[in-house]
């Protein structure tokens with residue numbers, strides 16, 4: 001199986017501090033990874049590398065077979081092959097564009113509409129992705145008027161639009177209420193188990209948000225990798241406790257996970 005992402009000894013240094021510190025990590029085709037770690041651990045920084053928007057200060061990053069910063073690698077060819085849904089993207093999108101337009105513009109690699117004659121095929125695809133994410137009733141609503149959950153689902157549909165080989169989700173369930181979270185986890189689970197869906201990397205700090213179908217976990221703390229590998233072997237109480245810096249117990253209940261701190265003595 002080919003590598004979707006291969007980081008070797010990657011560091012990102014800002015103001016003399018390593019935000020990502022000597023990370024080696026590889027993601028193979030078809031794998032679905034969760035990145036877990038406390039606030040400020042470097043999760044978003046790692047995703048920014050994986051999306052080819054940030055170049056490492058040191059080390060080597062290969063994305064979809066292309067060497068980042070390498071001779072012959074054009075990030076403008078690479079970027080459409082990667083779907084990214086995160087807060088940074090939401091902020092770039094015009095609030096007064098409809099949901100359908102918001103998703104459609106992704107097909108053309110831009111954030112705003114500038115013409116109306118989109119391909120009928122593209123519109124069909126946009127509608128289909130929005131439907132899969134339960135957004136059919138909101139096609140004509142302005143993006144700026146959506147609830148947090150509706151916005152998150154629109155962004156995921158948007159990220160799917162270019163038919164990416166790699167899908168990156170940065171805290172997709174953050175800010176959702178319980179119903180919204182469970183709905184999203186269910187939809188992400190369906191996507192994660194779809195053999196035709198792209199390779200996926202999802203950032204979260206809650207094990208409750210791990211949808212069934214995710215196969216691997218990377219845990220980071222202060223920019224360093226603490227654990228990386230199959231979910232069954234790596235998502236343990238011991239690893240999670242080290243990752244978050246306090247005693248935690250992880251439980252596998254059905255096909256979901258929960259974690260809680262040990263009571264104080």
Ligand SMILES: Nc1ncnc2c1ncn2[C@@H]1O[C@H](COP(=O)(O)OP(=O)(O)O)[C@@H](O)[C@H]1O
Pocket residue numbers: 014015019037038039040041042043044045046
């Ligand atoms: N451009 C930057 N310059 C300096 N520090 C940054 C920059 N971007 C992020 N940081 C810092 O790097 C650390 C990791 O950030 P981030 O990757 O966003 O963490 P996470 O997503 O895990 O919460 C944080 O301490 C953050 O304040």
Ligand SMILES: [Mg+2]
Pocket residue numbers: 043044045170
């Ligand atoms: Mg972050």
